[in-house]
Amino acid sequence: ILNVEQSPQSLHVQEGDSTNFTCSFPSSNFYALHWYRWETAKSPEALFVMTLNGDEKKKGRISATLNTKEGYSYLYIKGSQPEDSATYLCAFHNAGGTSYGKLTFGQGTILTVHP
Amino acid sequence: NAGVTQTPKFQVLKTGQSMTLQCAQDMNHEYMSWYRQDPGMGLRLIHYSVGAGITDQGEVPNGYNVSRSTTEDFPLRLLSAAPSQTSVYFCASSYLGGQYFGPGTRLTVT
Numbered sequence: 001i002l003n004v005e006q007s008p009q010s011l012h013v014q015e016g017d018s019t020n021f022t023c024s025f026p027s028s029n030f031y032a033l034h035w036y037r038w039e040t041a042k043s044p045e046a047l048f049v050m051t052l053n054g055d056e057k058k059k060g061r062i063s064a065t066l067n068t069k070e071g072y073s074y075l076y077i078k079g080s081q082p083e084d085s086a087t088y089l090c091a092f093h094n095a096g097g098t099s100y101g102k103l104t105f106g107q108g109t110i111l112t113v114h115p
Numbered sequence: 116n117a118g119v120t121q122t123p124k125f126q127v128l129k130t131g132q133s134m135t136l137q138c139a140q141d142m143n144h145e146y147m148s149w150y151r152q153d154p155g156m157g158l159r160l161i162h163y164s165v166g167a168g169i170t171d172q173g174e175v176p177n178g179y180n181v182s183r184s185t186t187e188d189f190p191l192r193l194l195s196a197a198p199s200q201t202s203v204y205f206c207a208s209s210y211l212g213g214q215y216f217g218p219g220t221r222l223t224v225t
Contacts, residue, residue: 034213034214042218043205043216043217043218043219044158044205044214044216045216046213046214046215049213089157089158091158091214102148102160102163102173103148103160103214104160104174105150105157105158105159105160106157107155107156107157108157
């Protein structure tokens, strides 16, 4: 079983604060690292797919970085807004053997942005 | 495109009953998967398929069967429902660049 860990488990910030959280994953058999945003009572929505070591992706106020050699990715939110409140999931996309194509999800970081 | 559709949205079963959760996608994706979501556990992979006729087990396959006779459909069968299978089930399809999730099926087993 692959170990994909996210920290912190939950985070409360004030509107306007910038924040970041971490996803750690195995550094072998790496194909891609996915980030998803998951609002309550909805389906997870893809934010980023990252494949190359050193990758940086940006979407509005949200950005992510990737280090495949040490097995971690950071997600940053600049100037948090209440509508950013959601669970942020990362998923390790396996390249190896019979596990090719499988996604293993972390438990998620629950972000609450207070007005 | 309808994307990924799942039926039913809600279901209540008695222990021992069987049922099939339906999942369909119209994006011609080869890869489809089923997850369950439980509090504090994130999304756990039940079964997945890399194409019609090919399925494989995920992290928590016990008590579930799948088949993939067409590219579009990937039903999940509960053979004999147990209270431990009370969960929200998500189907997803992907192009290897990221997964599209269906709206989910909330299942309660009493």
